[in-house]
Amino acid sequence: MKLATLKRGGRDGTLVVVNRALTHCRPVPAIARTLQAALDDWEALEPQLRQVYEALNSGAFTDPEPFDPAACHSPLPRAYQWADGSAYVNHVELVRRARGAELPPEFWTDPLMYQGGSDSFVGPRDPVWALDEAWGIDLEAEVAVITGDVKMGATPTEAGKAIRLLMLVNDVSLRNLIPGELAKGFGFFQSKPASAFSPVAVTPDELGDDWRDGRVHRPLTVHLNGQLFGQPDAGTDMVFNFPQLVAHVTKTREMEAGSIIGSGTVSNKQGGLHGSSIANGGVGYCCLAEVRMYETIESGKPQTSFLKFGDTVRIDMFDRAGASIFGAIDQRVERYPS
Amino acid sequence: MKLATLKRGGRDGTLVVVNRALTHCRPVPAIARTLQAALDDWEALEPQLRQVYEALNSGAFTDPEPFDPAACHSPLPRAYQWADGSAYVNHVELVRRARGAELPPEFWTDPLMYQGGSDSFVGPRDPVWALDEAWGIDLEAEVAVITGDVKMGATPTEAGKAIRLLMLVNDVSLRNLIPGELAKGFGFFQSKPASAFSPVAVTPDELGDDWRDGRVHRPLTVHLNGQLFGQPDAGTDMVFNFPQLVAHVTKTREMEAGSIIGSGTVSNKQGGLHGSSIANGGVGYCCLAEVRMYETIESGKPQTSFLKFGDTVRIDMFDRAGASIFGAIDQRVERYPS
Numbered sequence: 001m002k003l004a005t006l007k008r009g010g011r012d013g014t015l016v017v018v019n020r021a022l023t024h025c026r027p028v029p030a031i032a033r034t035l036q037a038a039l040d041d042w043e044a045l046e047p048q049l050r051q052v053y054e055a056l057n058s059g060a061f062t063d064p065e066p067f068d069p070a071a072c073h074s075p076l077p078r079a080y081q082w083a084d085g086s087a088y089v090n091h092v093e094l095v096r097r098a099r100g101a102e103l104p105p106e107f108w109t110d111p112l113m114y115q116g117g118s119d120s121f122v123g124p125r126d127p128v129w130a131l132d133e134a135w136g137i138d139l140e141a142e143v144a145v146i147t148g149d150v151k152m153g154a155t156p157t158e159a160g161k162a163i164r165l166l167m168l169v170n171d172v173s174l175r176n177l178i179p180g181e182l183a184k185g186f187g188f189f190q191s192k193p194a195s196a197f198s199p200v201a202v203t204p205d206e207l208g209d210d211w212r213d214g215r216v217h218r219p220l221t222v223h224l225n226g227q228l229f230g231q232p233d234a235g236t237d238m239v240f241n242f243p244q245l246v247a248h249v250t251k252t253r254e255m256e257a258g259s260i261i262g263s264g265t266v267s268n269k270q271g272g273l274h275g276s277s278i279a280n281g282g283v284g285y286c287c288l289a290e291v292r293m294y295e296t297i298e299s300g301k302p303q304t305s306f307l308k309f310g311d312t313v314r315i316d317m318f319d320r321a322g323a324s325i326f327g328a329i330d331q332r333v334e335r336y337p338s
Numbered sequence: 339m340k341l342a343t344l345k346r347g348g349r350d351g352t353l354v355v356v357n358r359a360l361t362h363c364r365p366v367p368a369i370a371r372t373l374q375a376a377l378d379d380w381e382a383l384e385p386q387l388r389q390v391y392e393a394l395n396s397g398a399f400t401d402p403e404p405f406d407p408a409a410c411h412s413p414l415p416r417a418y419q420w421a422d423g424s425a426y427v428n429h430v431e432l433v434r435r436a437r438g439a440e441l442p443p444e445f446w447t448d449p450l451m452y453q454g455g456s457d458s459f460v461g462p463r464d465p466v467w468a469l470d471e472a473w474g475i476d477l478e479a480e481v482a483v484i485t486g487d488v489k490m491g492a493t494p495t496e497a498g499k500a501i502r503l504l505m506l507v508n509d510v511s512l513r514n515l516i517p518g519e520l521a522k523g524f525g526f527f528q529s530k531p532a533s534a535f536s537p538v539a540v541t542p543d544e545l546g547d548d549w550r551d552g553r554v555h556r557p558l559t560v561h562l563n564g565q566l567f568g569q570p571d572a573g574t575d576m577v578f579n580f581p582q583l584v585a586h587v588t589k590t591r592e593m594e595a596g597s598i599i600g601s602g603t604v605s606n607k608q609g610g611l612h613g614s615s616i617a618n619g620g621v622g623y624c625c626l627a628e629v630r631m632y633e634t635i636e637s638g639k640p641q642t643s644f645l646k647f648g649d650t651v652r653i654d655m656f657d658r659a660g661a662s663i664f665g666a667i668d669q670r671v672e673r674y675p676s
Binding site: 010011040078079080081083086104107110112113114115116117118119120129130131135151152153174177182184185186187188189190191192193194248249251252253254255256258259336338 | 348349378416417418419421424442445448450451452453454455456457458467468469473489490491512515520522523524525526527528529530531532586587589590591592593594596597674676
């Protein structure tokens with residue numbers, strides 16, 4: 001099943017069921033007005049939503065609304081929980097190597113995760129707003145899950161059962177604000193502005209065998225200014241799977257329906273700078289920081305710039321037949337109107 | 339005006355207007371079913387809520403419902419944003435001194451703030467749940483504000499205008515999980531479990547002259563197991579006021595109505611261990627860590643234990659006539675049922 005949120009209808013938008021081909025959709029006010037409302041009562045409402053989905057796919061409605069990703073907000077325009085892991089430890093190891101530091105061995109067994117802010121996500125076709133290019137604006141292409149309720153101390157098996165939906169995310173990072181902020185010791189805050197999510201969130205069964213072991217086994221495709229920049233496989237080198245990430249969240253607290261847990265920047269192990277780029281036959285990157293780390297490791301300093309006003313970022317994932325699963329995140333970096 | 343949320347009526351509870359004396363309340367479904375709904379449309383709804391408040395205070399209703407703080411959830415049972423400052427830099431300086439480190443000078447000019455989790459607050463009379471006493475369970479008594487919408491890059495003056503409500507918070511911390519977590523570099527996560535807020539949130543005008551300069555100028559009273567433990571003044575030694583804290587949040591992002599921003603543990607500068615305790619005429623402490631830091635500075639190691647299962651924490655604030663402004667947070671530490 002595929003679900004999206006149109007911007008109309010207030011801060012939480014309007015829930016629509018979207019057909020598999022992402023061409024048509026249908027509001028479902030008699031079932032749930034918003035995605036959060038559906039998640040709050042998922043066991044009761046999911047079967048009703050699935051009936052609408054099947055009817056949409058079979059062409060049973062005579063008047064389905066055309067589906068326009070540009071009319072979408074993020075599936076949850078605002079959420080009660082957004083926590084982002086760093087499950088692709090290769091990415092973390094590169095960060096450390098680029099600054100000449102060792103990766104602590106426990107990073108391979110204890111997930112790294114930060115608490116994100118979730119009150120003001122932007123839509124998948126909205127600008128990446130910033131007041132200053134000097135902040136070092138970077139994309140981070142990731143996969144995320146939306147969960148149901150999970151008790152404190154849940155095992156990964158219990159946590160896995162609470163995974164309701166999958167989506168993509170652009171976890172924008174302000175790289176030049178990170179060192180100063182992390183030096184203060186309390187983690188990211190100003191360096192993590194509003195994230196954007198894919199137009200559509202899908203139930204895991206939509207991926208068939210490509211959802212297994214708590215991981216999404218498809219390439220995550222990133223274009224920068226229309227050029228292919230990355231297509232690493234999201235199922236490869238993901239050291240902690242989603243059930244483990246959700247269990248990490250719940251070690252000391254309950255977690256409520258509608259919580260979003262991210263994978264961290266997707267990153268595959270590659271030989272080095274020259275073999276990793278798309279031009280040289282590599283799988284490329286899901287953030288600019290990664291190519292800059294390869295550059296730093298090989299030549300002492302980064303060559304590639306961060307994003308500038310006017311640059312565009314497109315993040316998508318395709319099924320085996322080449323069709324977009326979630327719709328594309330497609331954002332342009334713009335100066336915030338002040 | 340005073341507002342609270344009763345637990346009945348679903349995950350977001352039922353908004354009630356509470357009279358000034360905290361004896362009676364009234365649901366207002368025709369105005370707003372939940373506090374978040376009221377905040378989402380505050381300009382239009384606040385005058386209507388104030389009419390109910392005035393009628394409650396003047397005894398105009400023949401059938402007001404008795405107000406029971408034990409029936410309350412936190413005013414926002416779940417929120418889209420909970421960010422907590424460390425505005426009482428004295429507290430931060432003691433933490434550093436206890437471990438022999440210097441406070442970086444910029445800590446006096448650049449607020450320290452962490453991104454909290456906000457999907458599953460507990461009510462003011464609910465247990466502090468934990469699976470293990472060895473986590474080092476500690477209270478942190480603080481003041482917090484709830485805001486309206488704030489644009490990116492807001493000045494403190496603009497940010498201050500968006501402060502809608504004030505309340506108290508017990509920002510429970512798991513002290514023994516903090517060192518390992520901060521060493522990972524991404525800030526607090528498992529070490530900050532569910533917070534609880536006071537039964538009632540109040541508009542700033544309820545404090546009269548005691549709300550000035552963006553600070554609450556009243557003592558914050560903490561009892562542990564029925565014994566007075568702290569009563570530092572929340573308006574003293576608060577280096578960053580609430581407008582500055584809100585402006586810090588919005589440096590790189592917009593902030594939405596219903597965001598909660600905390601002050602950090604209230605802490606007044608005192609001479610040292612022996613002069614700081616209530617027994618010796620000091621103002622005491624708003625967390626156990628603070629007395630432990632004084633003990634460490636004076637004798638090399640802490641003497642006071644963290645909270646044990648069965649311990650109780652009561653946090654309250656009284657007006658000049660001795661009446662509770664917000665109602666009391668009153669929690670018992672209990673083992674989470676697994």
